[in-house]
Amino acid sequence: MPAESVDHAAFEFVHAAGGAEEYRHRGNGLSVLLVPDDAAPVVAFQVTYRVGSRNEGAGLTGATHLLEHLMFKGSERFNRDLGTSVFQTLQAVGGQINATTWYDRTNYYALLPSEHLEKAVEIEADRMRGARVRDEDLASERTVVLNELDRGENEALRKLLHATYATAFQAHPYGHPVIGWRSDVETVTADGLRHFYDTYYWPQNATATVAGQFDRADALDVVDRHFGAIAAGPEEDPAAPEPLVHRALDAAVTREPEQRGERRVTVRQAGELGAVLLAYKAPAGLDEAADALDVLVQVLAAGKSSRLYRALTDRGLATSCSAYFPRLRDPGLFVAYATLAPDVTHETAEAELKAALAAVAADGVTDQELARARRQVVADEAFGRDGPYAVVAQLNEAVAVGDWTLFADYRDRVEAVTAADVQAAAAQILDDDRLTVGWYVPDVGQAL
Amino acid sequence: MSDLHLAPRTTDTSAGPARLLLLPTGVRDVVSFRGSFQTAPDFGADDDILQDIVASVLDKGTQARDRFEIAQELEGRGAQVSFYSDGLRMGFSGRALRDDLAEVLAIVAEQVRQPALDADEIQKAVVRATAGVRRSLESTGAQASGALARRLYPPAHPNYALEPETELARLDGVTVEAVRAYHAAHVGSDGFTLAVVGDVSPATADAVADAFGGWPATGRTATFDAAAAPLPPGRVEVPMEDRRNLDVHLGHAVDLRRDSPDFLAAYAGVFALGGNFSGRLMQTVRDEQGLTYGIGAGLGGPSVEHDGHVRIQVTLSQENLARGVAATRAEVEGFVADGVSAEALRQTQTTLAGLHVVGLATTGGLAARLLVNAERGFALDYLDRYPDLVHELTTREVTEAVRRHLRPADLHEAVAGSLPT
Numbered sequence: 001m002p003a004e005s006v007d008h009a010a011f012e013f014v015h016a017a018g019g020a021e022e023y024r025h026r027g028n029g030l031s032v033l034l035v036p037d038d039a040a041p042v043v044a045f046q047v048t049y050r051v052g053s054r055n056e057g058a059g060l061t062g063a064t065h066l067l068e069h070l071m072f073k074g075s076e077r078f079n080r081d082l083g084t085s086v087f088q089t090l091q092a093v094g095g096q097i098n099a100t101t102w103y104d105r106t107n108y109y110a111l112l113p114s115e116h117l118e119k120a121v122e123i124e125a126d127r128m129r130g131a132r133v134r135d136e137d138l139a140s141e142r143t144v145v146l147n148e149l150d151r152g153e154n155e156a157l158r159k160l161l162h163a164t165y166a167t168a169f170q171a172h173p174y175g176h177p178v179i180g181w182r183s184d185v186e187t188v189t190a191d192g193l194r195h196f197y198d199t200y201y202w203p204q205n206a207t208a209t210v211a212g213q214f215d216r217a218d219a220l221d222v223v224d225r226h227f228g229a230i231a232a233g234p235e236e237d238p239a240a241p242e243p244l245v246h247r248a249l250d251a252a253v254t255r256e257p258e259q260r261g262e263r264r265v266t267v268r269q270a271g272e273l274g275a276v277l278l279a280y281k282a283p284a285g286l287d288e289a290a291d292a293l294d295v296l297v298q299v300l301a302a303g304k305s306s307r308l309y310r311a312l313t314d315r316g317l318a319t320s321c322s323a324y325f326p327r328l329r330d331p332g333l334f335v336a337y338a339t340l341a342p343d344v345t346h347e348t349a350e351a352e353l354k355a356a357l358a359a360v361a362a363d364g365v366t367d368q369e370l371a372r373a374r375r376q377v378v379a380d381e382a383f384g385r386d387g388p389y390a391v392v393a394q395l396n397e398a399v400a401v402g403d404w405t406l407f408a409d410y411r412d413r414v415e416a417v418t419a420a421d422v423q424a425a426a427a428q429i430l431d432d433d434r435l436t437v438g439w440y441v442p443d444v445g446q447a448l
Numbered sequence: 449m450s451d452l453h454l455a456p457r458t459t460d461t462s463a464g465p466a467r468l469l470l471l472p473t474g475v476r477d478v479v480s481f482r483g484s485f486q487t488a489p490d491f492g493a494d495d496d497i498l499q500d501i502v503a504s505v506l507d508k509g510t511q512a513r514d515r516f517e518i519a520q521e522l523e524g525r526g527a528q529v530s531f532y533s534d535g536l537r538m539g540f541s542g543r544a545l546r547d548d549l550a551e552v553l554a555i556v557a558e559q560v561r562q563p564a565l566d567a568d569e570i571q572k573a574v575v576r577a578t579a580g581v582r583r584s585l586e587s588t589g590a591q592a593s594g595a596l597a598r599r600l601y602p603p604a605h606p607n608y609a610l611e612p613e614t615e616l617a618r619l620d621g622v623t624v625e626a627v628r629a630y631h632a633a634h635v636g637s638d639g640f641t642l643a644v645v646g647d648v649s650p651a652t653a654d655a656v657a658d659a660f661g662g663w664p665a666t667g668r669t670a671t672f673d674a675a676a677a678p679l680p681p682g683r684v685e686v687p688m689e690d691r692r693n694l695d696v697h698l699g700h701a702v703d704l705r706r707d708s709p710d711f712l713a714a715y716a717g718v719f720a721l722g723g724n725f726s727g728r729l730m731q732t733v734r735d736e737q738g739l740t741y742g743i744g745a746g747l748g749g750p751s752v753e754h755d756g757h758v759r760i761q762v763t764l765s766q767e768n769l770a771r772g773v774a775a776t777r778a779e780v781e782g783f784v785a786d787g788v789s790a791e792a793l794r795q796t797q798t799t800l801a802g803l804h805v806v807g808l809a810t811t812g813g814l815a816a817r818l819l820v821n822a823e824r825g826f827a828l829d830y831l832d833r834y835p836d837l838v839h840e841l842t843t844r845e846v847t848e849a850v851r852r853h854l855r856p857a858d859l860h861e862a863v864a865g866s867l868p869t
Binding site: 037038039040041072073080087088091092093094095096097110112113139140141142143144145146147148150151153154155156212246267270271272273302303304305310314316319339341342368371372375376377378379380382383385388389390394411442443 | 736805813
C-alpha cells in the first residue's frame with residue numbers, strides 16, 4: 001500500500017483508512033475513493049449517488065429505479081444512435097457493467113480490464129449531467145420495469161418483505177418498495193424523472209470509486225479530465241432547472257413517528273410452503289449500537305452453529321432461516337425470518353423465532369459465540385477485498401449510510417464489540433411494541 | 449498469446465490421491481479452494497437423487513465429531529465449506545484464512561470420507577429436498593426449464609428433469625440404507641482434482657496430501673444416456689396461479705460437446721444473439737420494443753461427456769406473452785438468416801476475452817476456472833490461450849456454426865405462469 005497520498009492540483013486529500021484514500025475535487029466537491037490493488041489487471045469504477053427510494057415522495061415512488069434504467073438509454077456522447085451506448089462501449093472491451101438502486105443510493109459500476117478505465121470514467125461523467133431522459137425512451141423502458149415488477153411479484157417472499165416494510169413504515173419512504181408502487185411506475189412522466197435527475201445527479205451528491213490495478217495519480221487525472229468541469233450542484237449552475245428540494249436533501253425526508261404497538265400483516269398467494277418474518281424497528285446505520293447488531297446477526301444466523309439454525313432448521317421446523325440488519329441512513333429494521341418446513345405452523349415458527357431472540361436479550365451471548373462472530377467478520381472482511389468488484393460494492397453501501405470509513409475500519413470496530421454490547425443492543429431493539437410480524441400464507445394447491 | 453500467464457504460475461502436481469493445482473496470487477491472507485471427484489452415478493436408477501442427498505448431509509457431522517463440533521471448528525476460523533452434487537461429479541468449495549488452510553482441508557477430508565450419515569440427518573435432508581421441489585412449483589423459471597428439458601432428453605440423460613410429482617414420489621422412497629450405500633459405493637478419489645488459489649505456498653501440497661492421503665478410488669463407471677432424444681418440436685404450457693410474469697424457454701438439442709471443434713464458434717454465435725445486454729435479443733426485444741425485463745440465449749449443459757441444448761429464455765408479462773414470443777422468434781430467425789456481422793463478432797470476441805480476464809479477478813473465480821478446465825481434460829494453458837482462440841474466430845466459422853446448431857424451426861417452447869385467458 002502506498003504510504004503517501006497523491007499530491008494533485010485538482011484534488012485535496014481528505015483521509016486514508018484501511019487501504020482506501022479519499023480525495024475531494026477542489027472545483028466541484030466530487031468525492032473520490034481510491035483503493036489500489038495489483039492482484040489482477042482489472043479495475044472497477046463506480047459512481048454512487050446519494051439518492052434512493054428514501055428520497056421519493058408520493059406519486060414518484062420508483063422514480064430512482066426507473067431513472068437508473070433510463071441512464072442506460074443514452075447521454076449526449078454515448079448513445080445507440082451513435083453506436084456508442086454504455087453497453088456497446090464497455091461490453092465491447094469485456095467490461096461487466098450494471099447499476100443498482102436501493103433505499104439510500106443508486107450506483108453505476110463497471111468492472112473491466114485496467115487499460116480501459118478512462119472509458120468508464122468518461123461515460124459516467126457524460127451521463128452525470130448529459131443523460132437524455134426522453135419520452136420515447138421512457139415509453140419502452142416503462143414496460144421493461146413493469147415486467148421486472150411482475151417478476152418480483154411472482155415471488156411470495158418478496159411480496160412479504162414489501163408488505164412488512166409498508167406496515168412498519170407508515171410515513172418514512174422506506175415503507176414503499178424500491179421498485180415503486182405499480183401505479184406510479186405506470187404513470188410517471190419523463191419530465192418528472194428529469195426533474196428528479198436535475199435535483200440529485202450532481203458531483204456534490206456523488207462519490208466516485210476506483211479499485212483494482214491502476215496508478216493513483218493517473219486515475220485522479222482521468223477523473224478530473226472528465227468530471228472536473230461539471231458544476232457542484234444546481235445552485236452553482238445558472239442553466240440548471242429549479243430543483244425539487246430547496247432544503248438540505250436529508251432534511252426533506254419524512255421522519256417516521258414512533259411505533260407504539262405490534263403490527264401484523266398477512267400475504268396470501270398461490271404457493272406451497274409459508275414463511276414468517278419478524279421486523280423490529282432498529283437504529284440508523286451510523287448509530288453506536290449498529291456494530292453490536294451486526295455481531296448479533298452473526299450469532300443468530302451465520303452458519304450451522306448459529307442460534308436460528310439450531311433452533312429451527314436443524315430441528316426440521318424451517319427449511320431456512322436468517323437474520324439481517326441492513327445498515328441504512330435513517331432508522332430501519334432488524335429482520336429475522338424462517339421459511340417453513342412442511343407441516344409446521346406459522347405460530348410454531350413465530351414462537352421459536354421470538355424465543356431465540358428473547359434469549360439473547362435476557363441471557364446475552366457466550367464468549368465462544370462472540371469469538372466466532374468476530375472471526376467470521378474478520379474473514380468476511382478479508383474476502384470482501386478479494387477482487388475489485390467486492391471492494392467497490394462494500395464501499396458503495398458505506399457511502400450510502402453516510403461514512404465510507406465504515407468499510408475501512410469495520411474489522412477494528414467489530415473486534416471492539418463486547419458480549420455486553422450485543423446483549424444491550426438486542427435488549428434495545430427487541431420490543432414487541434416496535435415489532436411488525438409478517439406471515440406468508442400460501443393458498444396451497446393452486447400453484448400447479 | 450494473451451498475458452494471463454496462469455499456466456506458468458500454476459503448480460500442477462500430485463498430492464496423495466489428488467491432482468493438485470496450486471496458484472499463488474497477490475491477494476493477502478485468504479485462500480479459496482474447489483475440488484471434485486467422479487461418482488459414477490446410474491442416471492436410469494435415480495442415483496442423482498441419492499447423490500444430492502449425500503452431498504447435503506456431508507456437513508452434518510462425521511464418525512468422530514457431531515455436526516455442531518464440525519460447524520464450530522470451521523466457523524470459529526471464519527472458514528466456509530460447502531458440498532455440491534453436479535451430475536457425474538460431487539465436489540466441495542470453500543475459503544479459509546491462509547493460516548487455517550491445513551486444518552480446514554483436514555476437516556473437509558473427514559467430512560467426505562467418514563461422514564456420520566445419521567438416520568435423522570438423512571431424513572431431514574429428504575424433507576428439505578422435498579420442500580425445495582415444492583418451492584420450485586412456485587417458480588415460473590424452474591417450471592419452464594424443467595418442461596423444456598423433458599421434451600429434449602431421455603430420462604437417463606444428466607440434463608433430464610423429473611416431473612415435480614415424480615421427483616416428490618422418488619424422494620418419498622429414499623431410505624437411509626440407500627443413502628449410506630451410495631456413499632460407500634460411489635464416493636472415492638476417482639478423478640479427484642483440487643484447485644487451491646490465493647495466499648498459498650508449496651507447503652499447501654503437504655497439507656492436501658496429509659488430509660486426503662490413502663483415500664481409495666471406487667473404480668466404478670457411470671451409466672447414462674449421452675445423446676439427447678427430443679420429441680418433435682412443440683409447445684408445452686405449465687399453468688400456474690398468481691404468476692403474472694411468465695417464463696418462456698425456447699430450445700432444441702444440439703449435437704455439440706464442449707470439446708467439439710466448432711464449440712467455440714457456436715458459443716460465440718449464440719453469445720452474439722443473446723449473451724449479454726449488447727446481444728441482439730436484449731437490444732431489440734428489450735431495449736427497442738420494451739417487451740421484457742430479461743431475455744437471453746445460451747448453450748445449456750453440453751459437456752465433454754454428453755449433449756446439451758441451445759436455449760432462449762424470455763420473461764414476459766401476461767399482456768405481452770404472444771407479442772413477446774413472436775418478437776423473440778423473429779429475432780432468432782433473422783439472426784440465423786443474416787449471419788454474424790463482422791462488427792457483432794468483433795464485439796463478442798472482445799467481450800468474451802474480457803469476461804475471461806474479469807472472471808479471473810477473484811481467488812474463488814480462479815479456483816473454479818482451474819477446476820472446470822481440468823475436469824474437461826483440457827491442458828492448463830487452455831485458459832491462457834482462450835482469449836487468442838476467441839480472437840481467431842472468423843465470421844464465416846461463427847455463421848456456419850450458428851446455422852448448423854441453431855435451427856429456428858426446431859425450437860420447442862415451454863411456457864410457465866398464469867396464462868392469459
